[in-house]
């Protein structure tokens with residue numbers, strides 16, 4: 001009885017990851033895969049219980065069943081960013097992290113250095129919202145998280161920051177710590193390092209996706 005219950009939970013989790021999930025920081029509202037095509041995953045308004053988040057040196061973690069995806073992060077400094085305009089300045093989308101490409105599926109921990117993006121208003125103590133934009137072959141998908149930035153806050157140790165790629169029908173997977181995965185030369189398990197490395201090489205794709213998102217305004 002208990003075993004079958006656990007099995008069905010696992011099955012549900014696997015199905016839900018067919019799109020993508022934002023595991024950390026905590027997204028707005030309960031995950032609804034069918035609503036991910038909508039602004040902020042279908043949750044229009046900011047939550048009242050914001051997550052404290054590092055101004056510098058933060059990370060976000062996602063997991064997905066899409067092998068081969070592009071992910072970027074928009075940021076708004078509005079208290080209640082409830083439209084695409086909230087994530088734009090001077091009609092340009094406000095990227096706190098440019099689009100990067102990853103060829104694998106699985107779980108990824110991706111650096112998010114908000115201070116480094118030099119976005120006006122994204123400073124210590126500010127309330128901001130990030131919107132993760134994901135494209136894995138079935139259209140743009142969105143998840144938002146409402147944050148309060150802190151220069152003295154670091155990623156909690158309870159947050160698992162590791163990459164685990166899964167491929168095809170194989171049940172095998174590999175885990176690597178981000179700090180050791182940059183340019184090791186091995187293929188298939190270099191998630192974060194690969195995303196970082198490729199971020200400068202996907203400018204053309206970035207522009208195309210930005211245009212796609214802008215078209216939804």
Ligand SMILES: [Cu+2]
Pocket residue numbers: 018019020066136138
């Ligand atoms: Cu999908």
